[in-house]
Amino acid sequence: MVDNALSPHGGTIVERLEEPTTAKERIKGLPRIEIRSQLAREVMSIAYGYFSPLEGFMTEADVDSVVNKLTLASGYVWSIPIVFDIGERELQELGVKQGDTVLLTYQDNPLATLDIEEVFSYDLDVMAQKVYGTKDEKHPGVRRTLAYAGRFLGGKVTIVNPPKINPPFDEFFYPPRLLREEFSRRGWKRVVAHQTRNVPHTGHEWLMKGAWFAANADAVLANPVIGEKRAGDYIDEAIIVTHDALRKAGYFAENIHMTSLLFWDMRYAGPREAVFHAIVRKNLGCTHHMFGRDHAGVGTYYDPYAAHEIFEELPDLGIYPVKALEWFYCPECAGIAYEEQCGHKDAAQRFSGSLIRSIIQDGVQPPRLLFRPEIFELVMECAEKYGGGSPFVTESYLGRGDPVMTVPAL
Amino acid sequence: MSEETFPINIWINEERLEALNKAGVAGMTKDVLAGLKVIQVPANPSQRDDLLKRYPMAKCDTATTKTIELLPREVKDQLLELVVKKGSVDVVGDLLASLG
Numbered sequence: 181m182v183d184n185a186l187s188p189h190g191g192t193i194v195e196r197l198e199e200p201t202t203a204k205e206r207i208k209g210l211p212r213i214e215i216r217s218q219l220a221r222e223v224m225s226i227a228y229g230y231f232s233p234l235e236g237f238m239t240e241a242d243v244d245s246v247v248n249k250l251t252l253a254s255g256y257v258w259s260i261p262i263v264f265d266i267g268e269r270e271l272q273e274l275g276v277k278q279g280d281t282v283l284l285t286y287q288d289n290p291l292a293t294l295d296i297e298e299v300f301s302y303d304l305d306v307m308a309q310k311v312y313g314t315k316d317e318k319h320p321g322v323r324r325t326l327a328y329a330g331r332f333l334g335g336k337v338t339i340v341n342p343p344k345i346n347p348p349f350d351e352f353f354y355p356p357r358l359l360r361e362e363f364s365r366r367g368w369k370r371v372v373a374h375q376t377r378n379v380p381h382t383g384h385e386w387l388m389k390g391a392w393f394a395a396n397a398d399a400v401l402a403n404p405v406i407g408e409k410r411a412g413d414y415i416d417e418a419i420i421v422t423h424d425a426l427r428k429a430g431y432f433a434e435n436i437h438m439t440s441l442l443f444w445d446m447r448y449a450g451p452r453e454a455v456f457h458a459i460v461r462k463n464l465g466c467t468h469h470m471f472g473r474d475h476a477g478v479g480t481y482y483d484p485y486a487a488h489e490i491f492e493e494l495p496d497l498g499i500y501p502v503k504a505l506e507w508f509y510c511p512e513c514a515g516i517a518y519e520e521q522c523g524h525k526d527a528a529q530r531f532s533g534s535l536i537r538s539i540i541q542d543g544v545q546p547p548r549l550l551f552r553p554e555i556f557e558l559v560m561e562c563a564e565k566y567g568g569g570s571p572f573v574t575e576s577y578l579g580r581g582d583p584v585m586t587v588p589a590l
Numbered sequence: 591m592s593e594e595t596f597p598i599n600i601w602i603n604e605e606r607l608e609a610l611n612k613a614g615v616a617g618m619t620k621d622v623l624a625g626l627k628v629i630q631v632p633a634n635p636s637q638r639d640d641l642l643k644r645y646p647m648a649k650c651d652t653a654t655t656k657t658i659e660l661l662p663r664e665v666k667d668q669l670l671e672l673v674v675k676k677g678s679v680d681v682v683g684d685l686l687a688s689l690g
Contacts, residue, residue, distance in 0.1 A: 411646075535599065538661075547623065
């Protein structure tokens with residue numbers, strides 16, 4: 181029987197980082213696999229301990245247990261398979277097998293080693309159905325799952341050559357050990373996490389403020405996910421700096437708010453992803469996690485409050501879910517109001533990240549009650565500086581490679 | 591029971607307001623969300639699906655607002671032109687017909 185309430189998850193922060201000077205000798209002659217950006221981000225998240233207790237990509241026993249029982253084979257709760265896929269042909273060409281070590285390269289430079297504990301296959305239809313509750317290929321997580329190459333390599337990863345985190349992301353890169361030290365330095369014992377992949381509008385701001393009250397927290401950690409982008413999303417630079425700007429512009433007091441980034445490609449797995457987010461933020465040192473309406477959902481695949489309900493079925497995870505309803509604009513209150521508190525529900529005017537993006541795209545500056553003017557100005561500044569004139573991801577933004585990290589030569 | 595519709599929000603910037611004023615139809619706008627002007631053009635489910643297929647970056651916000659957002663700005667300009675011309679917001683069918 182394991183204690184899921186241990187913080188970090190499993191009791192210890194995993195750190196698998198080797199000094200590049202010693203690693204240089206060890207990696208000589210190893211078979212190389214150039215990995216895509218998603219896997220590079222997952223290597224970072226594993227090796228720096230965001231995904232503790234995972235020490236590497238999952239073996240079949242872990243995948244099977246996660247898919248069917250929502251736990252790792254060890255019994256610790258885990259909800260999303262973290263897998264390293266590889267095509268049969270590439271595997272044959274590399275000639276690697278269980279017991280071998282391979283060098284994972286990214287941007288053609290050495291990033292990490294993978295000690296292969298197992299080479300296995302898994303039924304992707306089953307994985308998709310169990311994790312996402314659907315096999316519908318319109319679901320982005322299902323599409324990602326069904327696109328996995330036919331085989332998987334399970335085993336521990338070790339970073340041998342830490343990437344340089346590029347500005348403006350560098351000042352927000354706080355791996356779990358560092359972030360926990362920072363919380364301690366600031367005297368923060370109760371920290372509530374805010375999951376986001378958006379530039380903040382005042383609905384987000386009030387979600388964070390409401391969660392701070394509800395958790396009786398010392399602080400809010402805004403923790404944007406930095407990962408795969410689609411055309412039309414906000415550019416990552418705008419997301420990260422605008423969250424920080426909420427504090428700089430005084431919408432949060434200096435001593436109750438902090439921003440750090442999380443490398444993760446959203447799966448949109450709804451309630452399962454909520455559990456994953458809780459575990460990762462526990463590893464970061466958070467004691468509470470706010471979950472709003474349709475957390476990590478997409479389309480109409482999940483009940484809007486499925487992410488609230490799943491925690492009822494799980495053991496104590498050592499991070500407390502703060503369940504929030506919606507904030508909306510109420511013309512009667514002449515301000516942003518909370519669903520459970522406001523008595524003018526029929527007058528409620530709801531807004532979302534998509535609606536705000538739509539307003540900006542139409543060439544209109546949203547009113548300050550919905551979108552802070554400092555945030556708007558910063559979004560426009562980011563558009564010029566990083567987005568080729570657009571605050572939204574365009575084909576040319578996507579084509580310029582990974583803006584977040586650069587792996588140096590070793 | 592009437593068929594469910596999904597409004598397309600055309601947010602009114604200065605340029606669009608000028609065009610509406612010139613055509614004498616500025617009264618068709620609605621004031622929402624603490625000071626924004628909008629014209630809402632309804633789309634039925636089949637028109638919604640057609641639009642989302644043609645413009646993959648657009649999104650039907652099923653979770654919060656039940657509106658169609660993020661259509662390209664030039665498409666919204668076309669819709670607004672049709673609204674001005676017809677004096678009615680029932681113009682999605684005309685737009686789709688013109689696109690072929």
